[in-house]
Amino acid sequence: xxxxxxxxxxxxxxxxxxxxxxxxxxxxxxxxxxxxxxxxxxxxxxxxxxxxxxxxxxxxxxxxxxxxxxxxxxxxxxxxxxxxxxxxxxxxxxxxxxxxxxxxxxxxxxxxxxxxxxxxxxxxxxxxxxxxxxxxxxxxxxxxxxxxxxxxxxxxxxxxxxxxxxxxxxxxxxxxxxxxxxxxxxxxxxxxxxxxxxxxxxxxxxxxxxxxxxxxxxxxxxxxxxxxxxxxxxxxxxxxxxxxxxxxxxxxxxxxxxxxxxxxxxxxxxxxxxxxxxxxxxxxxxxxxxxxxxxxxxxxxxxxxxxxxxxxxxxxxxxxxxxxxxxxxxxxxxxxxxxxxxxxxxxxxxxxxxxxxxxxxxxxxxxxxxxxxxxxxxxxxxxxxxxxxxxxxxxxxxxxxxxxxxxxxxxxxxxxxxxxxxxxxxxxxxxxxxxxxxxxxxxxxxxxxxxxxxxxxxxxxxxxxxxxxxxxxxxxxxxxxxxxxxxxxxxxxxxxxxxxxxxxxxxxxxxxxxxxxxxxxxxxxxxxxxxxxxxxxxxxxxxxxxxxxxxxxxxxxxxxxxxxxxxxxxxxxxxxxxxxxxxxxxxxxxxxxxxxxxxxxxxxxxxxxxxxxxxxxxxxxx
Numbered sequence: 001x002x003x004x005x006x007x008x009x010x011x012x013x014x015x016x017x018x019x020x021x022x023x024x025x026x027x028x029x030x031x032x033x034x035x036x037x038x039x040x041x042x043x044x045x046x047x048x049x050x051x052x053x054x055x056x057x058x059x060x061x062x063x064x065x066x067x068x069x070x071x072x073x074x075x076x077x078x079x080x081x082x083x084x085x086x087x088x089x090x091x092x093x094x095x096x097x098x099x100x101x102x103x104x105x106x107x108x109x110x111x112x113x114x115x116x117x118x119x120x121x122x123x124x125x126x127x128x129x130x131x132x133x134x135x136x137x138x139x140x141x142x143x144x145x146x147x148x149x150x151x152x153x154x155x156x157x158x159x160x161x162x163x164x165x166x167x168x169x170x171x172x173x174x175x176x177x178x179x180x181x182x183x184x185x186x187x188x189x190x191x192x193x194x195x196x197x198x199x200x201x202x203x204x205x206x207x208x209x210x211x212x213x214x215x216x217x218x219x220x221x222x223x224x225x226x227x228x229x230x231x232x233x234x235x236x237x238x239x240x241x242x243x244x245x246x247x248x249x250x251x252x253x254x255x256x257x258x259x260x261x262x263x264x265x266x267x268x269x270x271x272x273x274x275x276x277x278x279x280x281x282x283x284x285x286x287x288x289x290x291x292x293x294x295x296x297x298x299x300x301x302x303x304x305x306x307x308x309x310x311x312x313x314x315x316x317x318x319x320x321x322x323x324x325x326x327x328x329x330x331x332x333x334x335x336x337x338x339x340x341x342x343x344x345x346x347x348x349x350x351x352x353x354x355x356x357x358x359x360x361x362x363x364x365x366x367x368x369x370x371x372x373x374x375x376x377x378x379x380x381x382x383x384x385x386x387x388x389x390x391x392x393x394x395x396x397x398x399x400x401x402x403x404x405x406x407x408x409x410x411x412x413x414x415x416x417x418x419x420x421x422x423x424x425x426x427x428x429x430x431x432x433x434x435x436x437x438x439x440x441x442x443x444x445x446x447x448x449x450x451x452x453x454x455x456x457x458x459x460x461x462x463x464x465x466x467x468x469x470x471x472x473x474x475x476x477x478x479x480x481x482x483x484x485x486x487x488x489x490x491x492x493x494x495x496x497x498x499x500x501x502x503x504x505x506x507x508x509x510x511x512x513x514x515x516x517x518x519x520x521x522x523x524x525x526x527x528x529x530x531x532x533x534x535x536x537x538x539x540x541x542x543x544x545x546x547x548x549x550x551x552x553x554x555x556x557x558x559x560x561x562x563x564x565x566x567x568x569x570x571x572x573x574x575x576x577x578x579x580x581x582x583x584x585x586x587x588x589x590x591x592x593x594x595x596x597x598x599x600x601x602x603x604x605x606x607x608x609x610x611x612x613x614x615x616x617x618x619x620x621x622x
Contacts, residue, residue, distance in 0.1 A: 087142040102603040108300030112477035113259040117205035120497040121480040122592035129596040132245035132264030140597040165234040172223040183250040191219035196249035209509035235502040267293040267599035294602035320589035323570040348584035350400040353448030354565035355494035357520035369428040371558040376425035395562035429466040436465035442490040447479035499585040576607035
């Protein structure tokens with residue numbers, strides 16, 4: 001058997017798919033002077049040897065071994081950086097340099113509830129990455145490669161896979177304790193909990209496709225789990241690293257409790273959840289990773305007003321802020337010049353919120369001429385100019401471009417229906433039976449990309465007399481619940497859920513006719529065949545050809561319309577927040593997909609202290 005479980009860099013998806021890290025660094029920097037270039041101010045750059053900085057790329061305890069460092073080697077020097085920032089001396093050895101205590105304040109998106117198998121939303125993922133663990137996890141933090149997703153052990157300290165990738169044997173860590181909360185009361189996590197979690201996912205819900213190939217599950221002892229698959233799937237450890245948190249067996253059949261509270265083995269305990277306002281997490285004193293976490297508390301706040309978000313960062317209400325463009329970078333830099341760190345980096349994830357689904361169970365949308373007309377009616381070059389997204393009109397597909405191509409694709413490569421042609425759009429609608437007097441009407445509920453819907457998309461669609469697009473803004477919990485329940489009539493804004501760590505995860509659950517995440521009810525035997533074929537294919541090049549066919553079919557059939565979205569992210573954070581880094585799978589700090597790294601983050605001396613935080617929530621008036 002092969003044993004990939006002890007070396008995160010050995011399981012790099014890009015390397016396995018014949019796309020090297022050297023290529024990733026070379027091509028992702030096109031247009032910005034080279035992604036791996038030196039920092040504009042202060043230190044920066046990245047090595048080019050394909051490694052992730054050690055077996056524990058997250059920079060968690062034991063990763064560096066450099067010992068205690070002088071004060072000058074603790075923080076990142078304030079300034080603007082391009083591409084990546086190397087770990088400081090302190091971040092290279094957290095146990096020797098980490099500072100215990102304090103409260104981190106962060107932003108948060110309001111979740112509809114706490115059941116990640118009912119709604120696959122980053123709003124729930126944030127809470128679960130604070131409070132729960134998975135068998136495997138992504139490498140995040142100061143030592144992670146910002147362009148790739150490596151995986152490493154989490155609750156499983158190692159795993160082995162047989163030669164044809166149909167059997168995986170996970171060896172669990174011993175002595176892992178649940179939170180000391182009813183009904184688990186601090187008991188040890190065992191293989192029975194893994195069995196209960198997997199069987200719950202298999203029984204139905206939005207994660208069922210992750211475990212669709214599981215045909216056998218054995219737990220020969222408390223610390224061993226044997227998973228057998230009905231067909232080869234070498235990406236299985238990678239797939240379960242993205243979404244599939246492990247729960248206690250006592251919770252597996254208690255849907256109400258799963259929805260009300262997040263209870264797990266994670267570094268923090270959910271202390272408070274006030275819907276639409278905030279969540280609070282307290283340190284789990286018996287967390288299994290030695291010396292972690294450093295923080296006493298994390299307080300997360302629901303905020304959406306742009307002025308309040310900016311002011312909140314300037315006044316230390318929360319640690320991070322994302323700039324829209326270079327003008328906002330310049331404006332912010334002067335007000336946080338002593339502590340502000342800004343990193344500009346590529347957003348490698350495929351489509352997330354940048355698009356809309358058609359409800360394919362509605363006969364109105366089963367006419368491909370109608371769907372194609374909606375895409376032809378979008379001037380994506382003008383959209384890019386209006387939204388400052390720098391992509392030349394290219395709209396992110398579900399498959400992150402770096403999995404398939406050596407450089408960022410162009411809008412022209414996305415096919416006939418992604419080019420702006422208002423006359424052709426009108427002709428297609430007329431051929432489908434619509435006219436200026438009898439236009440097609442689309443109810444369009446939206447939360448994500450609501451500003452773009454109203455300010456960019458709506459004016460473009462107003463140029464098509466045969467089309468009437470009726471936008472109505474709903475709140476975030478409503479949007480994600482409608483989507484996951486498939487409870488919409490015409491169109492719905494896309495939310496692709498938490499990041500996928502493999503191409504299989506990017507397409508199989510979403511486009512398979514029986515897929516748990518097939519939110520718009522696509523039903524295509526040809527697509528089903530391609531999706532099954534890519535799972536069975538073990539040759540990387542042959543598999544890549546199937547991936548390309550899948551992407552081309554998605555563009556041709558226009559079951560969804562994708563919009564241009566930011567290719568690069570400009571993120572600020574305060575340099576007293578240690579062992580934190582953004583990553584290309586997200587563009588929102590700890591708000592969505594990166595909160596797992598909070599287990600090893602700490603506040604440096606001089607940061608807003610506990611007394612400051614204990615004064616209570618500090619409101620920011622726009």
